[in-house]
Amino acid sequence: MKSTKGRWYIKQESKIQGPFPNKLIGSYLILGRINLDTLVSQDQRNWSPVSHFPAMVPEVVTEAGSKQGDRALMLARIREDERSSITESDEPVDNRREDEEQLMQLHRQVRDDVLKGHQSKPQKRLIYLGVSGVLLFSLIGFYISQKGDEIKLADCNARAVAGINWSGCNKQGENLRNRNLQRVNFRGAKLQTADLSAAQLQGADLAYADLSRSTLISAQLQNSNLKGANLRQAKLQNADLFSADLSYAELVGSQLQGANLKQAIFDHAIWVNGQKCLAGSVGACLLPLPE
Numbered sequence: 001m002k003s004t005k006g007r008w009y010i011k012q013e014s015k016i017q018g019p020f021p022n023k024l025i026g027s028y029l030i031l032g033r034i035n036l037d038t039l040v041s042q043d044q045r046n047w048s049p050v051s052h053f054p055a056m057v058p059e060v061v062t063e064a065g066s067k068q069g070d071r072a073l074m075l076a077r078i079r080e081d082e083r084s085s086i087t088e089s090d091e092p093v094d095n096r097r098e099d100e101e102q103l104m105q106l107h108r109q110v111r112d113d114v115l116k117g118h119q120s121k122p123q124k125r126l127i128y129l130g131v132s133g134v135l136l137f138s139l140i141g142f143y144i145s146q147k148g149d150e151i152k153l154a155d156c157n158a159r160a161v162a163g164i165n166w167s168g169c170n171k172q173g174e175n176l177r178n179r180n181l182q183r184v185n186f187r188g189a190k191l192q193t194a195d196l197s198a199a200q201l202q203g204a205d206l207a208y209a210d211l212s213r214s215t216l217i218s219a220q221l222q223n224s225n226l227k228g229a230n231l232r233q234a235k236l237q238n239a240d241l242f243s244a245d246l247s248y249a250e251l252v253g254s255q256l257q258g259a260n261l262k263q264a265i266f267d268h269a270i271w272v273n274g275q276k277c278l279a280g281s282v283g284a285c286l287l288p289l290p291e
Contacts, residue, residue, distance in 0.1 A: 011039040011047055025050065026058045030076050036061070071153055074168050078188050078208060116142075154185070167205075 012034070016244035019042075020028075028034045029050065036051040050056060060076045063069040156169035162180045167187040174194045181196075183203045191211050198218045203208040205225045212232040222242045226249050240260045247267040252274050265279035277285040 008040045008041050008042055009044050012036060016044065022053075022056050025056045026061075029056075029061045030058055030073070068153065071168060074188070075153070076234070078168075147287065162200075 002079055007014055007021055008025055009018035010020065010028075025034070025040065025179075029036070034050065035176060036057065037049050039047040040050055040053070041047045043198070044183075046290050054062075058076070060069075060073050062220055064073045073254070084225045095249045104166045104254075154165045154167045154169055156166060156171075158164045160174075160176055160179050160181060162182045163184060164181070165185040167185045168189060169186075170190045171194060172190050172192045173188045174191065175199045176199050177195050178199065179196075180200045181204060182200050184201070184205070186206045186209050188202060188208045189206075189210070191209055194211070194214045196216045196219050198220075199216075200220045201224055202220055202222045203224060204221070206229050207227045208229060209226075210230045211234050212230050213234065215235045216239050217235050218238045218240075219236070220240050221244050222240055224241075224244045226244055229246070229250070231246075231254050232250055232252050232280050234251075236254055236256050236259050239256075240256040242260050243263040245265045246269050247265050248269060250270045251272050254272055256272065262283055264283060266277040266285045267279050269277045269281070269285060271277055271285045271287065275285075278288060280286060
């Protein structure tokens with residue numbers, strides 16, 4: 001059996017990157033940055049496909065290909081993308097905490113790619129993330145843990161009630177007016193043009209969801225998670241966003257007249273006018289002073 005201990009170089013076409021710990025190789029497989037045919041080496045002389053080292057390949061990658069497996073991989077990508085700092089078990093590594101802004105740029109790319117491609121078979125259509133070399137090396141401290149909680153699969157056919165799991169589901173144009181959807185899991189869901197007027201969404205997880213052009217007039221979104229959500233041209237008039245997390249959300253063209261923004265977090269969000277909110281934006285978007 002070939003050893004997977006040590007550090008690995010990645011070869012893609014003529015470009016060589018690394019060295020990286022073996023667990024980071026597994027992370028890149030989940031995120032789709034590399035595939036099972038990508039060449040790896042510890043000495044930059046002897047190269048082999050990643051598939052020759054099964055101990056480095058996460059189970060969620062090997063089980064992809066079925067409807068259930070593809071959804072599990074999609075959810076794993078979202079969870080993996082969200083991890084900002086996990087301790088490597090083999091040896092200590094410095095600089096494990098990534099630059100938050102660069103990592104959230106990756107969040108947006110993963111979210112968009114996942115929403116576009118989670119129904120395709122990953123082994124035939126692996127996602128390529130156009131991340132710069134600077135961002136790649138900022139992820140050296142980005143590790144995975146295969147001993148985390150089991151992935152809870154969504155039930156896209158479930159009735160729209162409180163607590164449902166529609167993570168990653170396609171619910172474009174859905175009529176959810178006045179529904180009790182407290183504590184729902186809509187993470188990464190496609191909700192473009194959906195009508196959520198006056199819906200009760202307290203404590204809902206809408207992170208990375210696509211809510212562009214959706215209607216959320218008078219929606220109850222207190223303490224909801226809207227981190228990285230796409231709210232472009234969303235109608236949020238009179239919505240209650242008290243203590244909601246909208247960090248890194250995209251709000252270009254959204255309508256917020258009469259909305260309750262008290263204690264809402266807007267760190268690094270893209271504001272209505274296209275400007276980026278400063279870190280520490282709570283209750284309002286703090287914009288940089290004009291030069």
